[in-house]
Each structure stands twice: as structure tokens, then as C-alpha cells.
Amino acid sequence: MRRGDTQALRDVDMDVAPGEMTVLLGRNGCGKSTLLRAIAGVLRPGAGTVEIGGVPRARLSARKAARRLAFLPQAPILPEGMRVRDLVAQGRHPHRGLVRHWSAADDAAIERALRATDVADFADRPLDALSGGQRQRCWIAMTLAQETPILLLDEPTTWLDLAVQLDIMRLLARLAREGRTVLVVLHDLNLAAAFADRIVMLREGRVDARGTPTEVMTEATLGRVFGLDAQVIADPRTGRPVCLPRIAA
Numbered sequence: 001m002r003r004g005d006t007q008a009l010r011d012v013d014m015d016v017a018p019g020e021m022t023v024l025l026g027r028n029g030c031g032k033s034t035l036l037r038a039i040a041g042v043l044r045p046g047a048g049t050v051e052i053g054g055v056p057r058a059r060l061s062a063r064k065a066a067r068r069l070a071f072l073p074q075a076p077i078l079p080e081g082m083r084v085r086d087l088v089a090q091g092r093h094p095h096r097g098l099v100r101h102w103s104a105a106d107d108a109a110i111e112r113a114l115r116a117t118d119v120a121d122f123a124d125r126p127l128d129a130l131s132g133g134q135r136q137r138c139w140i141a142m143t144l145a146q147e148t149p150i151l152l153l154d155e156p157t158t159w160l161d162l163a164v165q166l167d168i169m170r171l172l173a174r175l176a177r178e179g180r181t182v183l184v185v186l187h188d189l190n191l192a193a194a195f196a197d198r199i200v201m202l203r204e205g206r207v208d209a210r211g212t213p214t215e216v217m218t219e220a221t222l223g224r225v226f227g228l229d230a231q232v233i234a235d236p237r238t239g240r241p242v243c244l245p246r247i248a249a
Helices: 032-040 062-066 084-095 104-116 132-145 162-177 189-195 219-226
Strands: 021-025 069-072 150-154 181-185 198-203 206-211 230-234 241-245
Touching (some): 021 032, 032 069, 150 162, 162 181, 162 189, 219 230
Parallel strands (some): 069 150, 150 181
Antiparallel strands (some): 198 206
């Protein structure tokens, strides 16, 4: 996979399992978003294949692919003046053909998505009247309305308050527990360690480490992948790793 004259991804071989949240980590420019966009079909790999449920992504039409996976990019464009409910309704487009009209099933899917993301109370408000965290929940609701077994999210917590980040990660973890395949790009190491079932760390376009948070979040791996001098301790409540950067005196 190339990005201009640069080889963005090299020899990437990974599986993402249903019922789990997998988090992609790595330095800026390491290929995280490029990999996610290749899986989503926004970019086409120069070599190799992306398979969805054992079917090569290239063999699926755009509509069929959109019924299997939903993709939320880093900075979705906010439609001016659009109401929350209308945005969430956009997620139903893959399920509508030339002759299929709006149905009660579409309305039910939208209501489920609004409730799941806790945005039903302001479903009739314009998006630009909401906070950043509320808007992000609305975008996630739109992906849920697609009713796909796979969710791809590129940095869904960036620029949000910590409490809102935690709410969104709890939501994604719950969706994974309910059986969806959730693949997320994050920058926050401790957020990833607290919620991920699996972590894949990329370094210079290659998979450097993969496994559970405990297996992957080690001082040696953090030093190699991020150039980070950090202590890794276990959270006394959950046992999950916590990264503590060492600050020079």
C-alpha cells in the first residue's frame, strides 16, 4: 500500500475477530488510518487482499460491502443544519434499493441506534447545536443504523473530554460484547489498554506487536514502537496495564 511515493504499509497480515474490540496503535504516520481505510474500501491495496467474512473485499459491490461494515472516518463532514435523526437515517441507505421504499424496519433501526448511543432525547435538534461529544455519539449512531456486523472507527475519541472518551469506549466495548467486530484507531495508550480485547501496534507500516493489552503493553515494546521511556504497571482494580511515562528531572 503506497501513499504518494511512500510505502505506507508492508506485509501486513492480521485478523480481526467478531465479539472483540481490536485497537490499532502506533506513531503518527505509521499506517494506522491507511490500514483502516484499506479495510473499509476507501483505498485499494497495491498488493494482497482484504477479506470480509472470507470474501475478498474487491468482489463486493459498494452496497454489499456497506451492509457488512460501517466506517467512521477521522473528521466526518458536518452537514449544515441537519437534524440528528436525519443524520442517523443516512445509515439506512445501503439497505434501500431502487424499488425498496422507507419501511417500519428502517424506523426501528434508527430508534435502536439513537437509544444505544444515548442521543434519542435530542434526535430532533440540529447537529451544529450539540457539543463535540454529543455529535460524535450521533456519528456512531449513524454507523449503528447500518446494522453491520463490523464497525471501523478512526480516532473516535480525539479532542473529546476524558469523561466523554470513556463513555464512547464503554459503548464500543459493549457493542463488541454483543457480537460485533470493532476495529478502532486510537492514540491514547491507556485508553486502549483499558478497553481493548486485542491491540495491534504498527511501526513504519508493519505490524510490530499484537496480542492482549497485557502481552503487548510492555516497556520494551513501547520503547521500540513509540521511542517512549515508560514504566508499565498493573491497574490494581482491573489488572490491565497502565503506561506511566518517565519524566526526566
